[in-house]
Amino acid sequence: MVAIVNLSSLGLDRMRGFWLLPPMFRLKNLRELTCLFVTACILTSQSLADDQAFAEDFLKREYSLTKPYRGLGFSSSAQWDLMGTAMVTPDYVRLTPDMQSRQGAVWSRIPLYLRDWELQVQFKIHGQGKKNLNGDGMAIWLTKDRMQNGPVFGNMNEFVGLGIFVDTYPNADKTHDRAFPYVSVMLGNGTLSYSHETDGRPTEIGGCSAMTRNSIHDSFLLIRYTKNRLTLMVDVEGNQLWKDCAEISGLRLPTGYYFGASSLTGDLSDNHDLISMKLYQLTIERGADEEEEEEATIPSVDNMEQFQVEVEEEGMGGVQYFFTVLFSILGLGVLAVVAIVLYGRWKENRRKRFY
Numbered sequence: 001m002v003a004i005v006n007l008s009s010l011g012l013d014r015m016r017g018f019w020l021l022p023p024m025f026r027l028k029n030l031r032e033l034t035c036l037f038v039t040a041c042i043l044t045s046q047s048l049a050d051d052q053a054f055a056e057d058f059l060k061r062e063y064s065l066t067k068p069y070r071g072l073g074f075s076s077s078a079q080w081d082l083m084g085t086a087m088v089t090p091d092y093v094r095l096t097p098d099m100q101s102r103q104g105a106v107w108s109r110i111p112l113y114l115r116d117w118e119l120q121v122q123f124k125i126h127g128q129g130k131k132n133l134n135g136d137g138m139a140i141w142l143t144k145d146r147m148q149n150g151p152v153f154g155n156m157n158e159f160v161g162l163g164i165f166v167d168t169y170p171n172a173d174k175t176h177d178r179a180f181p182y183v184s185v186m187l188g189n190g191t192l193s194y195s196h197e198t199d200g201r202p203t204e205i206g207g208c209s210a211m212t213r214n215s216i217h218d219s220f221l222l223i224r225y226t227k228n229r230l231t232l233m234v235d236v237e238g239n240q241l242w243k244d245c246a247e248i249s250g251l252r253l254p255t256g257y258y259f260g261a262s263s264l265t266g267d268l269s270d271n272h273d274l275i276s277m278k279l280y281q282l283t284i285e286r287g288a289d290e291e292e293e294e295e296a297t298i299p300s301v302d303n304m305e306q307f308q309v310e311v312e313e314e315g316m317g318g319v320q321y322f323f324t325v326l327f328s329i330l331g332l333g334v335l336a337v338v339a340i341v342l343y344g345r346w347k348e349n350r351r352k353r354f355y
Helices: 003-018 029-056 318-350
Strands: 080-084 093-096 103-108 116-128 137-143 161-167 182-189 202-211 219-226 228-234 242-247 258-264 271-281
Touching: 080 093, 080 242, 093 258, 116 137, 116 258, 161 219, 182 228, 182 242, 202 228, 258 271
Parallel strands: none
Antiparallel strands: 080 103, 093 103, 093 271, 103 258, 116 219, 116 271, 137 161, 137 258, 161 182, 182 202, 202 242, 219 228, 228 242
């Protein structure tokens, strides 16, 4: 009986001790803590599930160019080639310096055979020139031919493949209402020519303005190709938030093409620095009809006519029209005076013949 009383007293003492604990350990708060714990477990499991989903996107190092750029050079084991004025530093690959008439590029040696991929490009364009007095820009390529010099941002014209252009100089700024720098997409089939005079408008299939020059932060491009759809996004504010730039459906790219980056300067110049190119293989589920889809042999896009832009010639301004009319009238007046003087002399000489 004494033992029972002692046990009862011990139980009461423990209960009293429980109620003397701080308020956060009482029954009500314990329920709240339990709910918080369960919520944390759910969020953690979702985060792990997201990580598992992203784990299916594999970084393909053989197609990527990152610091310290060990796979870039002239050795037989290199995976990327330098071209022109391009030079390697510890922090970037400078395609062209801030000097006139320079041209440089880097090209992958390994052809791409992935069907679904995502390319993330980190770069920086900067220089001493004032806005719209700099040039010309840089380009990211996935093309059939590699290591070709040319006028299109340092690559050949009438190329076959995909070109992403970061254009920093407005050649036709008076004709087209758009802000520069401007990022545009072009799909070449070997017959289309890029027109610098019109900033590539006739062959552009998508694009957006992006303040990529002399930015405080590095600039980023994201190029994703899945199920015949090309998505282009940009990040120029360094907040790791992608902004939609272009989305083109029905675009077909053959495999076996090469990645590259190039730049070109003329009378105007800038530093064009490539910091990294990271390629990820995407795991995409496909239906039976998609698996049996015939592989493209030449780059194409459905309903190409929807992207065609008629470039109108620049009209004459009011002041220009006034001076044109004024000088035309003055010119006619001078011609009239000369004609009158010549006629008077001819008439006078004719009179002298009769005396």
